[in-house]
Amino acid sequence: MKVTTERFKTIALEELANARTQKFLQILPKTLSARRQAAYASFPDPQAAHRYGAAIRADAVARLPELLERFEKNALDNGAKVFWASDAQAANDYIVNLAHAQGVRYVTKGKSMITEELGLNDQLRDSGIIPWETDLGEFIAQLLDRPPFHIVGPAINIPVEQICDIFMQKGVLDAPTLDPVALGLAARLFLRDKFRDLHMGITGVNIAVADTGTVINVENEGNIRFNKSSARTLVCVMSLEKVVPTMADALHMLRVLCRSATGQSAGAYISMDSGPKKSAEIDGPEELHIIVLDNGRSALYADPQTREALRCIRCGACLNACPVYGKVGGYPYGWAYSGPMGQILTPALRGLADSSDLIRACTLCHRCKTICPAGIDHPELLLYYRAKDVQADPLLKGHGAGSAEQLAHRVFALIAGHVLYWRLLTKGVRMITDRFADGPVIHKIARLAPGWFHSRDLPALARKSFHERWREKEHVTDGGAHAKKGSTLD
Amino acid sequence: MPDTRQSILNRLKAAPSCPVAQRPQMPPFRERSMDAAQLIETFVARVAAQGGVTECISQSALFESMAALLAQEGVTRLMLTPDSLLEPRQWIAWGQTNGIEVMTPSDFPDRTEYTQAVFDRVQAGLTGVDFAVAESGTLVLAHDASQARLVSLAPLLHIAVVPATRIVPVYESAIEKLYTLTRRPSQVTFITGPSMTADIQATPFKGMHGPRKLVVFLLDACAGHQPS
Ligand code: SF4
Numbered sequence: 001m002k003v004t005t006e007r008f009k010t011i012a013l014e015e016l017a018n019a020r021t022q023k024f025l026q027i028l029p030k031t032l033s034a035r036r037q038a039a040y041a042s043f044p045d046p047q048a049a050h051r052y053g054a055a056i057r058a059d060a061v062a063r064l065p066e067l068l069e070r071f072e073k074n075a076l077d078n079g080a081k082v083f084w085a086s087d088a089q090a091a092n093d094y095i096v097n098l099a100h101a102q103g104v105r106y107v108t109k110g111k112s113m114i115t116e117e118l119g120l121n122d123q124l125r126d127s128g129i130i131p132w133e134t135d136l137g138e139f140i141a142q143l144l145d146r147p148p149f150h151i152v153g154p155a156i157n158i159p160v161e162q163i164c165d166i167f168m169q170k171g172v173l174d175a176p177t178l179d180p181v182a183l184g185l186a187a188r189l190f191l192r193d194k195f196r197d198l199h200m201g202i203t204g205v206n207i208a209v210a211d212t213g214t215v216i217n218v219e220n221e222g223n224i225r226f227n228k229s230s231a232r233t234l235v236c237v238m239s240l241e242k243v244v245p246t247m248a249d250a251l252h253m254l255r256v257l258c259r260s261a262t263g264q265s266a267g268a269y270i271s272m273d274s275g276p277k278k279s280a281e282i283d284g285p286e287e288l289h290i291i292v293l294d295n296g297r298s299a300l301y302a303d304p305q306t307r308e309a310l311r312c313i314r315c316g317a318c319l320n321a322c323p324v325y326g327k328v329g330g331y332p333y334g335w336a337y338s339g340p341m342g343q344i345l346t347p348a349l350r351g352l353a354d355s356s357d358l359i360r361a362c363t364l365c366h367r368c369k370t371i372c373p374a375g376i377d378h379p380e381l382l383l384y385y386r387a388k389d390v391q392a393d394p395l396l397k398g399h400g401a402g403s404a405e406q407l408a409h410r411v412f413a414l415i416a417g418h419v420l421y422w423r424l425l426t427k428g429v430r431m432i433t434d435r436f437a438d439g440p441v442i443h444k445i446a447r448l449a450p451g452w453f454h455s456r457d458l459p460a461l462a463r464k465s466f467h468e469r470w471r472e473k474e475h476v477t478d479g480g481a482h483a484k485k486g487s488t489l490d
Numbered sequence: 491m492p493d494t495r496q497s498i499l500n501r502l503k504a505a506p507s508c509p510v511a512q513r514p515q516m517p518p519f520r521e522r523s524m525d526a527a528q529l530i531e532t533f534v535a536r537v538a539a540q541g542g543v544t545e546c547i548s549q550s551a552l553f554e555s556m557a558a559l560l561a562q563e564g565v566t567r568l569m570l571t572p573d574s575l576l577e578p579r580q581w582i583a584w585g586q587t588n589g590i591e592v593m594t595p596s597d598f599p600d601r602t603e604y605t606q607a608v609f610d611r612v613q614a615g616l617t618g619v620d621f622a623v624a625e626s627g628t629l630v631l632a633h634d635a636s637q638a639r640l641v642s643l644a645p646l647l648h649i650a651v652v653p654a655t656r657i658v659p660v661y662e663s664a665i666e667k668l669y670t671l672t673r674r675p676s677q678v679t680f681i682t683g684p685s686m687t688a689d690i691q692a693t694p695f696k697g698m699h700g701p702r703k704l705v706v707f708l709l710d711a712c713a714g715h716q717p718s
Binding site: 024027028031043044045048049051052055056058059062063064065068069078084085086090134135136137140153154155156158159160163180181183184185188191192195196212213214220221222223225226228229230240247248251252254264265266267268269270271272273274275276277278280281282283284292294298299301302304307 | 507691
């Protein structure tokens with residue numbers, strides 16, 4: 001998957017002009033938000049449930065190293081193999097080598113953002129192993145080589161005509177049809193063959209449990225269960241922040257995750273694996289490999305602010321709440337993670353080099369923060385990234401402010417620090433703005449800051465400044481003591 | 491490899507620790523204070539909400555109801571996983587007199603043949619459950635030698651036999667029993683309704699990869715055992 005984060009604006013403009021994208025954006029986020037809200041109402045005290053989930057995530061992130069060690073110990077006791085991958089390359093190499101050692105020609109995959117983060121499919125393909133995405137939406141997105149449009153519906157915006165074409169081309173479909181259900185069932189049949197003769201399956205992990213060494217997945221289609229049941233070898237890839245302390249914590253997180261993601265009280269299937277199958281069991285994996293992926297996370301953990309991004313459980317609720325996502329959809333974000341979730345995760349994991357527009361594509365409306373079951377303060381974090389960007393933060397690879405911007409700030413600081421300069425500046429500015437004022441507002445000032453004026457007006461400046469009016473008032477009331485005090489004001 | 495592990499853990503441990511606020515009180519559950527009848531009612535409603543079907547019958551009517559369901563669904567080949575209520579020999583014998591071929595995973599000499607049968611030969615999977623959870627209408631299956639994973643997944647129809655006594659209020663009630671100091675099932679599955687998707691043009695349909703239909707025979711749940 002190509003990373004296109006630096007083309008945020010270009011792709012956003014394309015998507016704004018795309019009628020189909022706009023049609024789906026009018027329906028999908030609103031429907032999912034409404035469903036989420038209805039599902040939350042099934043909690044006796046929705047706010048308490050919400051807060052408790054956020055507390056679990058705060059706790060988990062704070063105790064990360066200890067929980068990971070406990071998770072590993074229990075997973076090993078269960079008979080799983082645990083591999084710690086420092087970066088995407090290490091994780092991909094491990095999987096490719098495993099596939100070669102087992103002599104497989106193809107693998108199937110459950111929907112997982114993390115393998116998109118790894119770029120695993122490309123690596124497998126380059127090594128001669130065919131990766132089959134098995135979630136219907138991911139399967140379509142994969143055939144079309146598209147990033148996910150929405151975390152819950154990765155290909156929900158793709159027109160049936162296009163799905164039909166690609167299915168015909170790839171031999172999924174025998175005869176053309178535009179019926180969504182018939183298309184889905186064709187994919188079912190096609191992938192069923194892959195599942196039946198499956199040797200190796202790969203899934204992500206929604207939650208890992210430190211106390212029991214268990215990995216948990218949530219889904220609606222059943223493809224993840226096939227990956228975990230039919231395969232002889234199962235690889236579960238988890239980013240290291242997925243671990244929670246106890247099974248009880250996991251159960252509560254499942255409640256808020258399912259409600260936040262799809263508005264269900266439970267996804268159709270939740271599977272919890274503690275080790276490979278036991279010898280007397282007829283199905284299930286003979287080997288279970290759990291990959292604990294770092295990929296920059298342990299480094300960003302050093303920064304208590306950026307660390308907050310690790311609380312995310314990838315529910316997608318913030319996408320549905322976001323006014324920006326609601327206009328531009330998932331493509332502009334340009335990587336595995338879209339919406340506010342992507343805006344906080346992508347800079348943390350990839351640095352700020354490509355994400356200037358990403359961290360600024362936010363109105364700071366706070367809707368994501370309110371809705372987030374993990375308790376993340378996205379706007380705060382985005383402001384932090386913006387500050388780090390202009391400060392040229394080395395860890396986050398910030399750009400630093402341009403020389404013109406730096407000069408402007410220095411000049412402004414000089415003027416604002418001296419009474420006389422300041423009075424001259426305000427006089428001068430008023431003369432200029434008066435020329436462009438259109439009644440009480442200013443729509444533009446010559447060619448100055450067209451970007452700023454593009455979406456907003458400036459109120460015209462008042463006839464007189466506060467100080468001028470104050471001084472006049474003193475003349476009228478003529479209080480000598482006041483005059484002295486007043487003059488110290490400026 | 492141990493180096494990578496250690497350096498990741500070292501970096502995490504070297505980071506400044508941030509104080510976390512005390513956890514708030516675990517929020518309450520309605521289901522915990524429900525009586526048996528309310529739990530049953532809640533369970534049935536939640537199964538339906540997620541697209542499953544529940545039939546309340548008496549245990550003595552199980553064979554008869556099963557025959558009716560299989561006839562209606564056109565099922566002639568069935569795989570079952572044994573349960574205290576699903577004794578294989580009894581069901582195989584019943585199948586022979588009713589024109590239904592009944593098999594179990596242990597009938598097959600190896601995994602490959604079993605896999606072929608459960609994918610391609612049988613039209614329905616029949617299982618018991620370890621627990622049924624009222625809070626979301628969820629069936630809980632702990633997979634072990636007698637509860638094969640694919641029987642409740644690969645066939646288009648999944649039939650689950652649930653005695654009303656196995657209904658518990660919340661997930662915790664089931665999990666506490668299944669995970670003990672000495673036992674961790676290799677896999678536990680929560681099943682809530684049939685397999686589904688809405689990935690193409692937001693058009694919902696059932697039976698994407700797993701069963702298209704989930705039928706729960708709830709035994710001895712209704713006063714007088716009237717089929718609902
Ligand atoms: S940031 Fe919060 S709301 Fe957004 S996906 Fe992550 S957990 Fe969900």
